[in-house]
Amino acid sequence: MKKTSLNTQILFGVLAGILLGWGISGLGQESAVAQTGLYIAGLIGTLFIDLLKMVLIPLVFTSIAVGVANLRAHRQMHKVWKATLGFFIFSMALAVMLGLTAANLFRPGEGLQLAMFQDAMRGFEARQMSLPEFFAHFLHSLFQNPITALAQGDVLAVVVFALLLGIALVVGGERYANIIVLLQEFLELILMLVGWIMRLAPLGIMALLVQLVATQDTALLATLIKFIVVVVGTTLLHGVVVLPLILYLVTGMAPLKFWRGAREALVTAFATSSSSATLPVTLRCVEQHLHVKRDIAGFVVPLGATLNMDGTALYEAAAALFVANLVGIELNLMQQMIVFFTAMVGAMGAPGIPSAGMVTMVLVLQSVGLPAEAIAILLPIDRLLDAFRTAVNVEGDMVGSLVVQEWVKSTHHDKSGV
Numbered sequence: 001m002k003k004t005s006l007n008t009q010i011l012f013g014v015l016a017g018i019l020l021g022w023g024i025s026g027l028g029q030e031s032a033v034a035q036t037g038l039y040i041a042g043l044i045g046t047l048f049i050d051l052l053k054m055v056l057i058p059l060v061f062t063s064i065a066v067g068v069a070n071l072r073a074h075r076q077m078h079k080v081w082k083a084t085l086g087f088f089i090f091s092m093a094l095a096v097m098l099g100l101t102a103a104n105l106f107r108p109g110e111g112l113q114l115a116m117f118q119d120a121m122r123g124f125e126a127r128q129m130s131l132p133e134f135f136a137h138f139l140h141s142l143f144q145n146p147i148t149a150l151a152q153g154d155v156l157a158v159v160v161f162a163l164l165l166g167i168a169l170v171v172g173g174e175r176y177a178n179i180i181v182l183l184q185e186f187l188e189l190i191l192m193l194v195g196w197i198m199r200l201a202p203l204g205i206m207a208l209l210v211q212l213v214a215t216q217d218t219a220l221l222a223t224l225i226k227f228i229v230v231v232v233g234t235t236l237l238h239g240v241v242v243l244p245l246i247l248y249l250v251t252g253m254a255p256l257k258f259w260r261g262a263r264e265a266l267v268t269a270f271a272t273s274s275s276s277a278t279l280p281v282t283l284r285c286v287e288q289h290l291h292v293k294r295d296i297a298g299f300v301v302p303l304g305a306t307l308n309m310d311g312t313a314l315y316e317a318a319a320a321l322f323v324a325n326l327v328g329i330e331l332n333l334m335q336q337m338i339v340f341f342t343a344m345v346g347a348m349g350a351p352g353i354p355s356a357g358m359v360t361m362v363l364v365l366q367s368v369g370l371p372a373e374a375i376a377i378l379l380p381i382d383r384l385l386d387a388f389r390t391a392v393n394v395e396g397d398m399v400g401s402l403v404v405q406e407w408v409k410s411t412h413h414d415k416s417g418v
Contacts, residue, residue, distance in 0.1 A: 006198060007260075010267050013202035014209060017271075021213025034214070041210040045271075048204025051197045052268075052277045055190055057150055059280050060302045061162045062187040067298030068166025069180050074295075076408055077167075083404045084300050088308040089344075091246065091396050095238050096343050099314035100321065100336055102234040108227035108318075109325030131342065134363050155276050156306045187298075194280040201268060201281070208271040216384060224381055227322050232388050234318065235311050239392040243310070243399045251406040261289030262398050269394035273386040275305045278394050285398065292401045300404050304397030311389025311396075313347035316364045323365060323374040335368045342367040 020037070027034040071077040142160045149157035169176050221228065244255035259266075265285040269278040279302060286297045320339045324331050331339065346360030362372045378385075 006201065007263055009202040010205060010264060013204075013206035014267060014271075017206035017209025018213055020206070021210045024210065024214040025216070025218075038211060038214060041207040041214075044203055044207035045211055048197075048200055048207065049272055049274070049277050051200065051204075052272070052280055053153065055193050055197065055280050056155070056276055057153055057158055058186070059190045059194070059283065060155060060158050060305075061150065062183050062190060063283060063294075063298035064159055064162035064302050065166040065169065066180065066183050066187050067295045068163055069169045069183075070295035071299060072167065072170035077170075079408050079411060080296060080299055080404060083407045084303060084400065087400045087403050088304065088348075088396075091243065091310050091400070092308065092313045092344050092347065093340075094242055095310035095314040095392075096317045096340050098234050098238055098242070099231075099317035099343075100340065102230050103318045103321035104336075106226065106230045107321075107325055108230045109322040112223070112326055131345075131363065131367065134346075134360075155302075159302055159306055162302075190280075191284065194284055198264070198281065198284065201264065205267055205271040212271070212383060212387060221381060221384075224377075227318075228381060228385065230322075231315055231318050231385055235314055235385075235388045235392050238310060238314060239395050243392075243395055247399045247402060250403045253402065258290070258399070258402075261285060262395065264289075265394055265398065266391050270387045270391040273383065273390045275309070275390055275393045275397070278390070279305045282394055282397060286401050290398065290402060292405050296405050296408070297401050300401040301397050304400050305394075307348050308396050308400060309347035309389075309393050311392035312360075313343045314392075315385060315389050316346055316361055317343040319361060319378060320364045320368065320370065323370050323377075324368070326374065326377070327370060329370065331368055338367050339364060 020041075024034045024037045068077065071080055141154070141156055144154060144157040146158070146161040148154075149161065169180055244258060247253055247258060248255065262285055265278055265282040268281045269275065272278055275282075282305070283297060283301050286292045286301055287294055292300075317339055320343070321331065321336075342364045346363050361375055361378070365372050365374065
């Protein structure tokens with residue numbers, strides 16, 4: 001009998017997770033069966049995320065250091081980082097514009113009174129930060145003791161240290177060839193571990209989706225349904241139309257071919273709601289299924305997991321307009337431009353700060369004088385929306401690696417006269 005592929009197993013896991021989650025929520029939170037089911041799902045889901053996080057830091061460190069060392073060796077480094085940053089800024093700007101346009105068109109939050117959410121807002125303590133403070137904090141989080149960053153799992157600081165180490169390895173030349181070989185072998189070992197962990201993916205994803213579906217507050221979802229539909233619809237539009245269109249125009253790759261190769265990573269991102277935890281799976285998909293060269297994938301994907309946040313930027317911009325509608329404030333064009341830039345800066349700077357997304361959301365609201373406490377309204381529905389925006393964040397990283405590879409290849413051909 002033919003063995004079922006991992007992709008098919010994950011698909012079964014997704015369907016089983018959604019059905020079981022609905023079943024448990026139908027039983028009611030009080031029933032012993034529901035509590036037992038949620039406890040078991042919690043154990044399995046946490047184990048899966050912990051395993052991914054276990055390999056995350058060594059994977060980020062080795063893939064970026066090796067990627068930079070190899071790129072510099074081919075004299076392609078400057079092309080790759082310029083193309084990478086250019087793509088990240090372009091795709092995030094498109095996402096924010098999409099979020100603002102949808103929020104202006106559909107005006108979610110209009111007709112709802114802020115008084116309805118008074119209880120939620122009373123108990124919420126917003127951690128406030130001005131833009132200059134946020135900037136200082138962001139810069140400080142880039143350069144840290146690498147041992148501390150590795151131990152604490154601070155992805156952004158690890159990325160920066162690995163970048164600098166990769167450049168130093170190249171500048172050092174032949175003297176450090178042994179260290180590069182050692183790092184390459186270590187990277188291959190980590191990728192072998194990722195392969196093993198992925199065998200648990202169908203079960204882990206099923207457990208995470210059981211929790212997600214079973215614990216949603218349906219009454220609150222109904223109140224905020226318009227906002228949820230606008231955000232999810234716009235996020236999906238960016239993920240299903242905009243990003244695949246960019247990919248097709250630059251590389252000629254058909255969307256279906258891309259989704260087949262990217263499925264494991266997208267489903268894992270949706271279930272875990274964490275770009276970082278999904279990173280091992282993303283790298284595996286990009287290299288093995290989408291055939292991006294390891295040195296380019298090893299540079300673009302980990303950097304994207306910390307800087308390229310299309311879904312988050314779109315959500316923060318749309319949420320700011322949603323809160324403005326709730327409060328009854330009309331944001332003018334200038335104020336919406338401020339939201340545009342702070343949503344981009346906030347999304348890029350999100351890692352490295354505890355409860356990152358919420359801090360940057362406060363930043364966006366404060367930039368145009370909206371009440372930071374209004375975030376409390378978004379917290380109960382955040383887990384659901386987070387699943388969608390994380391999947392689009394991860395998709396952006398994968399599309400970015402393919403676009404960068406194509407762009408570097410074409411400029412290389414132009415210059416060599418091929």
